[in-house]
Amino acid sequence: MNSTTTTYSHLPGLTNRLTQKAVYIRETYKGSEKLQNKVALISGGDSGIGKAVALHFAREGADIALIYHPTEEEDAYATKELIEKEHQKCLLICGDLLDPFIPGQAVQAVMGRFGQIDILVNNAAVQRPNDDFTTLSDQQWEETFEVNVFACFRLTREALKYMKAGAAVINTASVLAYQGHGGLIDYAATKGALISFTRSLSQNLAAMGIRVNAVAPGPVLTPLVTSTLSENTLADFGKDTPLQRAGQPCEVATAYVFLASQDSSYVSGQVLHPNGGKIINT
Numbered sequence: 046m047n048s049t050t051t052t053y054s055h056l057p058g059l060t061n062r063l064t065q066k067a068v069y070i071r072e073t074y075k076g077s078e079k080l081q082n083k084v085a086l087i088s089g090g091d092s093g094i095g096k097a098v099a100l101h102f103a104r105e106g107a108d109i110a111l112i113y114h115p116t117e118e119e120d121a122y123a124t125k126e127l128i129e130k131e132h133q134k135c136l137l138i139c140g141d142l143l144d145p146f147i148p149g150q151a152v153q154a155v156m157g158r159f160g161q162i163d164i165l166v167n168n169a170a171v172q173r174p175n176d177d178f179t180t181l182s183d184q185q186w187e188e189t190f191e192v193n194v195f196a197c198f199r200l201t202r203e204a205l206k207y208m209k210a211g212a213a214v215i216n217t218a219s220v221l222a223y224q225g226h227g228g229l230i231d232y233a234a235t236k237g238a239l240i241s242f243t244r245s246l247s248q249n250l251a252a253m254g255i256r257v258n259a260v261a262p263g264p265v266l267t268p269l270v271t272s273t274l275s276e277n278t279l280a281d282f283g284k285d286t287p288l289q290r291a292g293q294p295c296e297v298a299t300a301y302v303f304l305a306s307q308d309s310s311y312v313s314g315q316v317l318h319p320n321g322g323k324i325i326n327t
Contacts, residue, residue: 067093068294069127069294069295069298070100070104070295070298071295074101074104074295076101076105076106076131077105079306079307080106080107080163080164080302080306081105083108083305084108084109084110084155084163084164085099085102085164085165085166086112086151086152086155086162086165086166086200086204087099087110087112087166088166088167088197089112089170090109091114091117092117092124093267093268093294094168094265094294094297095166095217096120096124097295097297097298098298098301100124101299101301101302102164102302103128103135104131105302105306106133107133107305108134108135108136108159109128109136110135110136110137110138110155110159111125111136111137112138112140112147112151112169113137113138114141115140120268122137134158136154136155138150138155142169142192142196143188143196145199147196148199148200152206152207156207161207162208163209164213164215164305165201165208165213165214166215166217167200167201167216167239168217169193170192170217171189171193171269172269173185173189173231174229175228175229175230175231176227186231189235190231193235193236193238197239201214205250209254210254212254213256213257213305213309214256214258215257215258215305216243216257216258216259217239218240218243218259218260218261218316219233219261220262220264220318220323221236222236222237222240222261223325224323236261239259243314243316244314247313248314256309256313257314258309258312258313258314258315258317259316260297260317260318261318261320262320263283263286263318263321264292264321265294265297266282266292266293266294270282286320286322286323287322291321292319296319
């Protein structure tokens, strides 16, 4: 798929660069056909939380379409192989979400391959730490919003042209939307925007029978984290939670399964908080 490839100062990162082992799906996780015959489109589905969500959805019977950044092809194909081991189909869509045309092209690719979109997971994100707010550039601010918010808006707008009653939209927010972060101001601001987007869109689509929810993970071991935090910071990552550790992607993915399936048929406009026990006032 054609796109304009952008070289970020910090990329989301590759799985093989993780210094700590990440668990994407537990061997003991048993699917129960919660998403049988469904098609899920997941942005940033090649690694981290997106990868865990894709594997759980596949084990529940869904076919998967993944949007991945051109620099993350290695992760994308590795995830595709795992999805196919679950006996589900996987469509890989390469594209830089800074390109405003990629969301529309991605949706058309999914419709061309599968003919339906039942679940949309807006998960792709970038973050670039900066402790000196006075040096935070317009370019960084705009790029962070383009990937984390504008791409979510565009993907949702395009996918909704084909989504029907019973479909689900799930946005990946963050605990930082609630507690803030002095070194990730632009990133935290985008996640706050996604929460408001989730709540408002859920009201807009309620009459159509389409549910919109979000997940706000706490500290989770993903390539995005290891590629943007220093070794000293990473050593203490997650220790400030009541559970005193970082979470695994598999510990977050089950929240998405709940929100994508009919188990949450009476849930819309809500945010789930797999965050290690932090109390969030919602």
